[in-house]
Amino acid sequence: MCGIVGILGSEPVADRLVEALRRLEYRGYDSAGVATLEGMAIARRRAEGKLHNLAKRLVEEPLEGTIGIGHTRWATHGAPTESNAHPHATDAVAVVHNGIIENFRALLADLAQDGYLPQTQTDTEVVALWVTRELARGATPEQAVANTLEHLHGAFALALMFHDHPGLLIAARRGAPLAVGYGENEIYLGSDAMALAPFTARLSYLEDGDWAIITHDGVIIRDASGEVVKRPVETSQASALLVDKGNHRHFMAKEIDEQPETISHTLSHYVDMASETAALREGLPFDFASLPRLTISACGTAYYAGCVAKYWFERYARLPVDIDVASEFRYREPPLMPNGLSLFISQSGETADTLAALRYCASQDQHIASLINTLESTIARESDVVFPILCGPEIGVASTKAFTAQLTALAGLAVAAGRARGVLTPEAERQLVHALVGLPSAVSEALRAETQIMEIARHLSRAKDVLYLGRGQMFPIAMEGALKLKEISYIHAEGYPAGELKHGPIALIDEDMPVIVVAPSDELVDKTLSNMQEVAARGGRIILITDEVGANAAGKDVAEIIRIPQVSSFVAPIVATIPVQLLAYHTAVAMGTDVDQPRNLAKSVTVE
Template sequence: MCGIVGIVGSGPVADRLVDALRRLEYRGYDSAGIATLDGGLIGRRRAEGKLGNLAQKLVGDPLVGRIGIGHTRWATHGAPTEQNAHPHATERVAIVHNGIIENFRQLLEDLARDGYSPKTQTDTESVALWVTRELDRGVAPEQAVANTLKQLRGAFALAFMFKGDENLLIAARSGAPLAIGFGEGEMYLGSDAMALAPFTAKLAYLEDGDWAVITPTSVVIRDMDGAVVERARQLSQVSALLVDRGNHRHFMAKEIYEQPETISHTLSHYVDMGAEKVSIRETMPFDFAKLTRLTISACGTAYFAGAVAKYWFERYARLPVDIDVASEFRYREPPMEMGGLSLFISQSGETADTLAALRYCAAQGQHVASLVNTQESTIARESDVVFPILCGPEIGVASTKALSAQLTALASLAIAAGRARGVLNAEQEADLVRALISVPNAVSRALGQEDRIVEIAKKLSKAKDVLYLGRGVMFPIAMEGALKLKEISYIHAEGYAAGELKHGPIALVDEAMPVIVVAPSDELVDKTLSNMQEVAARGGKIILITDEAGAATVGQGVAETILIPQVSNFVAPILALIPVQLLAYHTAVAMGTDVDQPRNLAKSVTVE
């Protein structure tokens, strides 16, 4: 993580690489670097901290060359030091990387048998070393990268530059975004259009699984099977000061597809991936071990994040949790325990009801923590400790990537609480962290169900009412699915706990009622599927969201099945978000509504 740029052309690139990186600063970073070829040899300059430190290095020790790559890094594996900063390089290749290489340890073990050893603590270096070994065996650069990509597991974006070849960049994407820019006798590479805006408006976006061979005058793109493919070129409307939709029709679609990268970004802040443990950077004015209760308050989608977190904190940390919507909490005036902890969740950090609830708790002597995307916001400023979600600007009114980032941060905090309270041992913590690390790649695979979801959404768009069911930790996901559908398609939808079906909602079920059941395989899946059969017996049209194991246990009566990757039960709620988001989005598209700015809604509710 977190921003990639590249230039191959005819003029000096060092200063332009740094300028392009400045336009990616909004993504957040803790070190930066660039590499160029000078006389065919790889030269690098890297620095901790802000880009000004890198720029100062280049003043005293400049780089020349007409090809180069650059990177702003948010540390994942290894501390944010100059040694761990990108680009990483061997004598033969330089590389920049966004994302997570999940199997880097296995790669390094294999490489060690041939005498290839890392010099850093990063997962990225395993990729550079693997390509180097391929090159040392006499394999050409293109094939060396192709061979290496087949070994990688995770969600990532990569750019490669090779010793002795001033006319070649190779880029690859699996989950994290990459755009190719077309110039006159020059080509560009960037994490998004903002980085490339001063250079060109002509862009092509790599699709998931693509890798590209880039020269000053050409680009050849291959898919994950190695077949040459064409990706549409388009004119970007972005300026250096704006975020654009990329190759997506709406900001909401773009933000749904950004989630493998944004989840990785959030993880990098809370998880020491090398040590497989949670590492909270913030100074906490409370001790999880001494808490007797946690109070969570939020509004809308953020409330559902808190509802999932309630399950996590109570199960993995044995910490009782009270949760309420902020608009009710502030008037309920509940008694608060002096020195207790209250946590407030808000994407904008300006939600009026949530802010009022925060001020009530502060006045009651509570420690105040907030989970926000805007660290300069009012809620953040009035909190004792701020936990950032770091998902970048979210333009679509209906929240998507902010929710998955909130859940990622909350899952990390629940693990930290579990360790502090002695509920989890080191091995259990490592198991849960590994599950979290697998999420970006699993989300990327879940997005592969989009074509099927489009067809289901066309049918759903004809419904007047939709029922969502979930049990346990999937209950809040069912409520979020219903909220998303209401927000952007204007179809009436309700989310219910599956066990409550016979206590009222089943009266609504008939042949015209779609019922969306969120039921990945877990210890409760059999009970949820039993409820589903009650719906089927009354003619309800069931859309089942599950994994392969869950699908294998289903009997008759399911109209449609949407599969998600099978993952740990701990992180399954994050994966289940993807189909409910895509289903709502494509239903709204089919109905022709204003997806990014639905009627009557605002991105940040700053008045009561």
């Protein structure tokens, strides 16, 4: 979602605000802007599109203020135009906002009675107008913000700057993340640690409901009740995570190529490679052996990782698993067995629906665990135990290395659960861990098919619809492949269980319909290949992802075979993920889309 930065400094801040915003590009955005105080006046520079447009504007019309706020916007209310870009301002106050003000229409109606009328289509402007009215009625900036916060409904983070207070920033957080950074004679605000990494590693994270008064004398943090509170100052490691594209055309390409290394990193946390045993390093607040049920909830790609994990936990640990997308789970309010384990998967750790599902489960006598890439996130902080995926920052909006890291961690957890529950013998555990230890090399081998996949993708780029088929553990990989293609190429695609083909989707098959079949040789491959023949009989163009054994059994009716190395069926979903990622990536490249920042998408979805 949107990104917020702020600097209360001693030197001009505009260029540094833009630098910080660049580190928030991974969240997705469609416009950007900064505001500083020039004397006693608020000055803004805003631009549609990418940050280089804003940077160019600042070269043409520089800002010299030593206090400022900045923003990358992902449109939720109003088109992505310059007038709708943040910061929003009146003569008295400027504001940047991440999230949604749910009751903004009612607030605007109230403001209109006093002649305060909006100039934009956004929900954010209501904050600037309400604060301005409070100031006009004689409130101090602190009082004006406190009174405004009482009237706002929704999930948001805010940063405000005032025209006649050149040494004051006020920030507030309700739902959306916000951090305060402490530098030498300067104080910073940011949506996450990465934004502030060029300036400081000393951060405080505002908790839900907090608001902060920032001056040169220091930071006063008040909680939702208005009481002054202290939040610990932590040393962030984000400064060690600076990334660039290297010699890759896109971050997504770089992140796909990084997967042998990132999977190795994840494995090192979850298995003892020397003894080939599971090795959980977290102190567990529960015992796998006594768990009655596991409930998994996540969104998007993380949900598909959970779907694969359901097969693993049920097969290798005999642990019953329920899984649902968080945006549905949170409203079903399902009955949960006491002392069950609820596991939440989120790359960012800030996904709004997943966080809401977590809080529901926490209220239902559940142990709370999370599988997270951002250990300083809200979901991580509200979990009883956090399982890190350790893949480093993922900049491309379409998840790649985070997905395979999630799968790798979940596989390690399933083995640990199987051992704890007495389902796996020591030899069976060793065999599964051995398969995991071989993953980096298998993934590296799978990446070698890229040249062939580039050629296939050129043909795929001309399709209007694509069907992905898989069975068993490969069904979630089929869904993930379809999602990736939709996300970055904008081609309509659907992932289906192969056994359901005759229950409807087969009606779509004709010579113009590419069908991608994910079918490494496992106990279900014969059934999947049988479904594939039904597609061939109706003229469908089949692209088969399989290993050498599956390729030999496929027959002659396959247009293309993408070979992956033959591995244990346990880890085959992870290896099969590589070609579906590459297919999506190279199809999008062939079509000329914005691969790293596809339209309408954001990396971290912090609102419903």
